Amino acid sequence: MWDYTDKVMDHFRHPRNVGAIERPDGKATVGSLACGDALTFMFRLGPDGRIAEAKFQTFGCASAVASSSALTEMVIGKTLEEAEKITNKDIADYLGGLPDQKMHCSVMGREALEAAIRNYRTGEENVVQVNDEIVCTCFGVSRAEIERVTRENRLHTVEEVTNYCKAGGGCGMCRERIQEIVDEVNHAQAAAPAPAKPTKRLTTLQRIKLIEQTLEEQVRPVLRKDGGDVELVDVDGETVRIAFRGMCAGCRSAAITRDNLIANALHEFVDPAIQVVME
Amino acid sequence: MSAAPLVYLDNNATTRPAPEAVEAMLPYLTERWGNPSSMHAFGGGVAKPLAEARARVAAFLNAERPEEIVFEGCATEGDNHALFGVTAAWGRPGTVITSRVEHPAVLGPCLRLRELGHTVVEIGVDGEGRFDLPAYEAALAAHPGPKLVSVMWANNETGVLFPIKRIAEMAKAAGATMHTDAVQAAGKVPLDVRDVPVDLLTIAGHKMHAPKGIGALYVRRGTRLKPFVIGGHQERGRRGGTENVPYIIALAKACDLAQAALADGTEARIRRLRDKLQAGLLASCPDARVNGGGAERVANTLNISFEYIEGESVLYHLSDRGICASSGSACAAGSLEPSHVIRAMGVPFTAVHGSIRFSLSRYTTEEEIDHVLRHCPEVVAEMRAISPFVKH
Numbered sequence: 011m012w013d014y015t016d017k018v019m020d021h022f023r024h025p026r027n028v029g030a031i032e033r034p035d036g037k038a039t040v041g042s043l044a045c046g047d048a049l050t051f052m053f054r055l056g057p058d059g060r061i062a063e064a065k066f067q068t069f070g071c072a073s074a075v076a077s078s079s080a081l082t083e084m085v086i087g088k089t090l091e092e093a094e095k096i097t098n099k100d101i102a103d104y105l106g107g108l109p110d111q112k113m114h115c116s117v118m119g120r121e122a123l124e125a126a127i128r129n130y131r132t133g134e135e136n137v138v139q140v141n142d143e144i145v146c147t148c149f150g151v152s153r154a155e156i157e158r159v160t161r162e163n164r165l166h167t168v169e170e171v172t173n174y175c176k177a178g179g180g181c182g183m184c185r186e187r188i189q190e191i192v193d194e195v196n197h198a199q200a201a202a203p204a205p206a207k208p209t210k211r212l213t214t215l216q217r218i219k220l221i222e223q224t225l226e227e228q229v230r231p232v233l234r235k236d237g238g239d240v241e242l243v244d245v246d247g248e249t250v251r252i253a254f255r256g257m258c259a260g261c262r263s264a265a266i267t268r269d270n271l272i273a274n275a276l277h278e279f280v281d282p283a284i285q286v287v288m289e
Numbered sequence: 290m291s292a293a294p295l296v297y298l299d300n301n302a303t304t305r306p307a308p309e310a311v312e313a314m315l316p317y318l319t320e321r322w323g324n325p326s327s328m329h330a331f332g333g334g335v336a337k338p339l340a341e342a343r344a345r346v347a348a349f350l351n352a353e354r355p356e357e358i359v360f361e362g363c364a365t366e367g368d369n370h371a372l373f374g375v376t377a378a379w380g381r382p383g384t385v386i387t388s389r390v391e392h393p394a395v396l397g398p399c400l401r402l403r404e405l406g407h408t409v410v411e412i413g414v415d416g417e418g419r420f421d422l423p424a425y426e427a428a429l430a431a432h433p434g435p436k437l438v439s440v441m442w443a444n445n446e447t448g449v450l451f452p453i454k455r456i457a458e459m460a461k462a463a464g465a466t467m468h469t470d471a472v473q474a475a476g477k478v479p480l481d482v483r484d485v486p487v488d489l490l491t492i493a494g495h496k497m498h499a500p501k502g503i504g505a506l507y508v509r510r511g512t513r514l515k516p517f518v519i520g521g522h523q524e525r526g527r528r529g530g531t532e533n534v535p536y537i538i539a540l541a542k543a544c545d546l547a548q549a550a551l552a553d554g555t556e557a558r559i560r561r562l563r564d565k566l567q568a569g570l571l572a573s574c575p576d577a578r579v580n581g582g583g584a585e586r587v588a589n590t591l592n593i594s595f596e597y598i599e600g601e602s603v604l605y606h607l608s609d610r611g612i613c614a615s616s617g618s619a620c621a622a623g624s625l626e627p628s629h630v631i632r633a634m635g636v637p638f639t640a641v642h643g644s645i646r647f648s649l650s651r652y653t654t655e656e657e658i659d660h661v662l663r664h665c666p667e668v669v670a671e672m673r674a675i676s677p678f679v680k681h
Contacts, residue, residue, distance in 0.1 A: 046618065
């Protein structure tokens with residue numbers, strides 16, 4: 011069992027403000043069935059410009075329900091300017107803390123709040139912005155992402171692609187298209203060089219290679235199970251710049267939940283002095 | 290919440306130690322705690338009950354000889370011993386054929402064996418979790434050289450039974466060594482190694498009403514197997530480490546009890562209760578599906594998906610009502626990934642995260658099933674009421 015606080019369990023067992031508002035001023039849904047959690051959040055403003063009503067519907071674990079419930083309680087009575095200052099840490103603190111692995115639940119709450127306010131101000135629906143062909147519409151996986159997992163993991167079948175990035179795991183309509191992409195990548199692929207062995211004093215190049223190897227062996231297998239990936243952007247002394255790709259991109263919970271994973275791996279296998287910076 | 294009764298329906302995770310098994314082992318903790326290898330009567334005197342226990346575990350599996358039983362620290366160790374022990378004895382790379390829905394105790398070693406240069410072939414399952422026999426037949430034919438087949442007898446998550454006799458016969462015909470993880474089959478279906486030609490078979494004490502911390506590996510006489518835990522002469526040099534006498538005694542007692550239960554109609558009673566639970570939940574919870582329901586299953590397991598809701602939440606609400614179950618959802622597993630078994634069956638994502646496993650035992654009562662049938666539908670309805678995906 012998770013080590014949930016009494017307050018988390020209280021909000022889970024007795025969630026506040028569940029449901030929908032007939033004509034909300036702002037509304038947004040973040041997350042998805044595939045990710046394992048999703049939140050629809052909406053609010054209505056009172057004549058004084060303050061949030062008079064806030065409602066939610068959540069698909070997810072106990073901490074996802076509790077974070078959503080807490081969010082609604084926190085925003086009621088606030089102006090939008092006040093509400094948008096709420097951070098995911100505020101939500102977690104309100105609940106007396108969340109287990110590390112569950113911090114993404116609080117991020118989901120903050121993301122939904124931001125998206126709902128944006129929806130009120132611009133009328134914009136929260137849609138993922140990708141300038142690439144979306145191959146799997148069920149899980150929003152792009153061609154570039156499928157190419158990447160295929161290339162880097164030497165995949166050959168649609169099934170393998172589904173295992174790595176979930177593409178093709180829903181309705182199955184895109185499976186033929188995925189196979190075409192996999193075949194194209196495999197035709198074009200040349201043998202990759204073997205990873206460098208660490209030496210006592212690392213040159214800058216060796217250091218970068220070791221960081222890349224550590225990401226490949228320790229970090230990417232975990233992220234890929236969730237349809238995500240990570241890219242090494244820059245190494246400047248002890249500062250390592252990282253960017254998330256795939257389903258992790260744009261998902262700020264990624265930064266929170268996986269920050270530790272990446273930092274711990276680099277500290278253990280490369281250098282304890284490394285500072286990880288997320289793009 | 291405090292007055293809720295304990296309704297334990299998580300017997301595929303672990304079982305209540307049988308009071309008879311606990312009673313049988315206690316003297317070996319309080320009075321007869323000697324080392325069976327000792328040359329004095331106090332310790333050496335324990336060797337006899339140890340030998341008797343070995344014979345009873347052998348009888349439970351209908352093994353030819355007691356020496357074919359190797360006691361292990363747990364079933365994971367037994368599986369590791371089988372996989373690493375057989376492949377190490379080859380002295381050259383070979384092929385391991387397994388299934389995609391094995392327990393991590395087999396899949397984990399298989400990953401390592403692949404790194405060590407062996408070929409690992411994973412056979413898939415269909416939508417009901419049934420073993421793909423044609424793919425298996427093809428795999429046996431496709432790989433020359435030494436081969437080990439390791440396929441589970443019954444699946445821990447769905448209870449689906451694999452046609453293990455057929456699988457073993459095909460393995461033997463192809464010259465392969467045959468191992469089965471029978472942890473979830475032991476005590477639920479008869480295990481007869483004279484009828485089913487396996488070379489190696491693993492069982493776990495705590496899945497059959499003995500305590501945690503004891504397992505056994507059946508090793509058919511003549512099977513080439515290197516030790517995995519290397520140390521002293523114990524277990525005829527096949528597994529070092531002083532014998533865990535109290536737990537071995539408890540395991541033997543649990544085997545006796547399981548044997549008796551298989552003969553006295555207990556299995557039919559458990560099956561009736563499981564079927565009642567299944568029918569009741571399907572009738573009271575719309576958008577529910579039984580995972581593996583179309584396949585032959587052990588009597589005690591029900592894996593049911595409630596679509597559009599998430600398993601961890603369901604488990605916490607059930608727990609508040611005194612009900613212990615488990616889930617294949619990613620959150621409940623503490624990982625990023627939902628159950629590999631449910632995913633291998635091609636269950637859609639809408640249902641993967643809401644899969645709940647109820648597993649009964651011979652201690653399960655009709656009242657307990659009625660308790661679940663009273664409370665589970667309200668939990669599902671509550672979770673659905675707050676889900677954004679349900680068409681309200």
